[in-house]
Amino acid sequence: xxxxxATPLTGLREGTCSSTAKAASTHxxxxxxxxxxxxxxxxxxxxxxxxxxxxxxxxxxxxxxQDAEDAVQRSFQRAFTNLHRFREDSTFSTWIxxxxxxxx
Numbered sequence: 232x233x234x235x236x237a238t239p240l241t242g243l244r245e246g247t248c249s250s251t252a253k254a255a256s257t258h259x260x261x262x263x264x265x266x267x268x269x270x271x272x273x274x275x276x277x278x279x280x281x282x283x284x285x286x287x288x289x290x291x292x293x294x295x296x297q298d299a300e301d302a303v304q305r306s307f308q309r310a311f312t313n314l315h316r317f318r319e320d321s322t323f324s325t326w327i328x329x330x331x332x333x334x335x
């Protein structure tokens with residue numbers, strides 16, 4: 232196969248990532264709507280989706296494993312308590328990340 236005939240991998244990844252990101256965003260919005268309507272299981276799924284990334288964010292700031300774990304717990308508690316105030320101008324992941332950064 233000649234180089235000109237090969238499909239560039241970046242084009243494949245971009246298309247795949249954008250469709251995957253859209254699906255994830257749609258799934259996240261659905262979970263937020265369900266959580267706002269009182270389904271605690273939906274918030275649990277949001278927690279599972281984002282806890283590792285939030286932990287890594289808090290750990291980069293705090294440089295202590297236990298403090299980062301505590302920050303994750305406090306961040307999700309605040310998000311759960313204030314979910315009715317989430318205006319959905321941004322994604323839930325952006326919102327929870329900001330809460331964690333402020334907490335840390």
